[in-house]
Amino acid sequence: MINRIAPIMLALAGLFVPVNASIAQEPVWRHATALIEEPKYPEDFAHFEYANPDAPKGGTLKLSEEGTFDSFNAILAKGELAVGLNLIFDTLMKSSEDEISSSYGLLAESLSYPDDISQVTFRLRAEASWADGTPVTPDDVVFSFDKAKELNPLQAQYYAHVVSAEKTGDRDVTFRFDETNNQELPQILGQILVLPKHWWEGTDKDGTARDISRTTLEPVMGSGPYRIESFKAGSTIRYERREDYWGENLNVNIGHNNFGAIEYVYFTDANVEFEAFRAGTVDFRQENSASKWATAYDFPAVENGDVKLEKIENPLRAVGIMQALVPNLRREKFQDVRVRRALNFVLDFEDLNHNLAFDALARVDSYFWGTELASSGLPEGREKEILEGMRDKVPAEVFTTPYTNPVGGDPQKARANLRQALTLFQEAGYELRSGKLVNASTGEHFGIEILLSSPSLERSVLPYIASLKRIGIDARIRTVDASQYTNRIRSFDYDMIWNVWGQSLNPGNEQAGYWGSASVDREGSRNFAGISDPAVDELIRMVIFAQTREEKIAAVKALDRVLLAHHYVVPLFYSDAVKVAYSKTLAHPEELPYYGLGFPDIWWSAKAE
Structure with a gap:
């Protein structure tokens, strides 16, 4: 991409004087953003190639959803949000599904940012309007951003380095950053959900003032289709x-x-x-x-x-998958890596895959499974250089032992894996007493409650429960309704859960929310495992600020390898x-x-x- 240097100004005696007028240039407005390759489509493209411009309009699509809902307020991390609200709201930019990490103008006709990416400005389309005919304005965008950071912990984390949003023109809104060279920030701001300020600050049909800080079942207004x-x-x-x-x-x-x-x-x-x-x-x-x-x-x-x-x-093709059972490290019994590793030896994937899935699944062995970002073998090249630079902060095995999951599938292998699990538990201070695995010092019986959101998952977890019990663990399943599950997840009230992380081919700021120390105690964060590790934090920063594709891949593979070496999760399986x-x-x-x-x-x- 071609970038331009923004004018540099210095305040002297109340006047703004150009430091170097020769380099001051008008901003360059772009119709699209792309993080890996140049945008595929030119500014005047007719339509996305995969869309049928002659598709007929009409008919009713009937869909289903498991659970329940009690809110149409899409900005909150409260209640059970209704499915489909993305149909109501437009975003500043719209992603292309035949490219990796490319977006084109929707509410915004264009965007501009300087070479150091210290800020980004979006220019709204003059014709963009809400369902009541009112124009979409920069004030709406500022309102939406401010409320998202104020009321939603996930958004506060995601936009942590966006320090302000302000109207900078009749149709311009500028976001300013507290760091430079974060290439992903302009694109993720293009995905922000834009809400109508005047509607939320108005009253409902009964004259009651609306409150964006509360859930609502009043049908909300948007600018979407x-x-x-x-x-x-x-x-x-x-x-x-x-x-x-x-x-x-x-x-x-x-x-x-x-x-x-x-x-x-x-x-x-x-x-x-x-x-x-x-x-x-x-x-x-x-x-x-x-x-x-x-x-x-x-x-x-x-x-x-x-x-x-x-x-x-x-x-x-563009999604890295980690589906896993996730122990909660906020609970002391999971803080010993030997315990977490032992829990993986108990899972007999091969037996489960054969008996329940007709051998149709593959075992996940990377946080970016199925993509070029997945680590394998031993580190080499730039990935090894990155890890060598933090050798004293990462597990020694990242240099000596490729990550592999235990292999079962027959009684002999299953028994060997359970013996290995018991050995690891014993090294961590546990012992078998009368068939129960207990803490050798306190006598407390080791127990695990696996919290599930749907009975449909129980079939895959029950064999694991049975294996845990075989080595003396008090293992059980707790399946709760959608509201209870959401509340317990947000407050980290669980021993272990089943979770799926979907990764793009351009990982970035979201990694801090998944594995970063700053998110470990933030209620509602997606750091479900409770990971807090200096090396992981450092690697996340390298991923976010990688300036080339090669550097990005090396940093992601290093991050993947360190996460795996800590055995934070029990990897499960997925389909191709x-x-x-x-x-x-x-x-x-x-x-x-x-x-x-x-x-x-x-x-x-x-x-x-």
């Missing part, structure tokens, strides 16, 4: 496409937002949700159970073609493709975007053709 048409609290939501949507003909929207309405029905039981799909009351389902995919999709609608099945690799089943009444372009499903954005109703 849909509006909330109706809902039943905790149960159903219907979004209707706006015929007066201001951005209908933008190039980034051509071929998008095709359904006339999108309806969500909530289910508290995953099996009932699946039966609703089988019965035809739900149009689309992404199947995450390998066993169900292998055995449960033989019903008549599949056999007669009313339901289509597809395995699609596209979404996983996304499995979807959908009604024949739905259609999508012949070629889906290289890095995504494009659902529901670029799909359409065949009934509308």
Whole structure:
């Protein structure tokens, strides 16, 4: 990218005097941002190549969701947020699904930042407007940013180095940073959810003042292509496409937002949700159970073609996966690395994969599994140089022993792994007494409660529970409803949880929220394991500030290797493709975007053709 140096000014005796007028230049306005390669699409592109500009408009898409909801306030980390609110709101920029880390103007027609990336300015489109016809203004963007940092701990962490947002022109808003050369900040600010200040500071139909710091079930107003048409609290939501949507003909929207309405029905039981799909009351389902995919999709609608099945690799091409059981290091019993390592020896993936998943899964062995960012073997080249520079801060095994998961699959291997687990527990100060694994000093029985959000996960966890019990651990499952689960996760009230981290091919600021020391005690953070380690913090900074792709890859691999060496999680498994089943009444372009499903954005109703 071509960048320009912003004018440098010095205040003297109340006057601003140019330090070097010869280098002062007008800002360069860009139509797109890209972090890995130059943007694929020029400023005047007609539409994204993967979108069908002739897609018909209309029809109703019927979807399902597990759990419940009690709020439409998308900015808060409170309550159970309704699904689908992204349909209501536009962001400053819109991501492309056939590129890695590229975004193009949506609410903003362009952006500008200096060479040192000390700030970024977005210029809003003159035609951008809210659903009531009021223009979207810089004041709305400033309001949205300020409230996000004030009211949402995750956003406060994510935008920690963005110190201010201010109106700097009739259609310009500028974000200023407390550090330079963080290449990701302009792009992640382009993703900020923009809310209508005048609506939130107004009153509802009863004359009651709205309060953005509280949850609400009043249908919120946005600038996006849909509006909330109706809902039943905790149960159903219907979004209707706006015929007066201001951005209908933008190039980034051509071929998008095709359904006339999108309806969500909530289910508290995953099996009932699946039966609703089988019965035809739900149009689309992404199947995450390998066993169900292998055995449960033989019903008549599949056999007669009313339901289509597809395995699609596209979404996983640019996503690194870590799916794992996550012990909470905030609890003393998990702070010994030998204990955490022992917990991995107890899991017999091969047996689980064969008996429950028909050998359809692969074991995860990296926090960036499935991508070029995953570490493997022993470190070499620039990655080794980075680790050598912190040799006294990282586990010695990162230089000597490639990370591998224990291998089971037969009784002999399973017994050997359980013996190894017991040996590690004994080294950590535990012993077996009358069949119970206890702390040798206190006599306290070692116990683990695995907190789950859905009964559908129990089938995969129960074999692990049984193995834990075989070595004397008081192991149990606690499955709770969505509200309880959310509250317990936000307050770190658990021994162990099941979690999935999805990583982009351009990791950056979010890594501090996943593994950084500053997030370990921040309620609502995504540092679920409770990681606080100086070397990890240093590596996160290297990842964020890497100036070349080669440096970024080396830093990420080093981070991956150190996280693995600390055995913070018990890695689970994943599939190499996304499995979807959908009604024949739905259609999508012949070629889906290289890095995504494009659902529901670029799909359409065949009934509308």
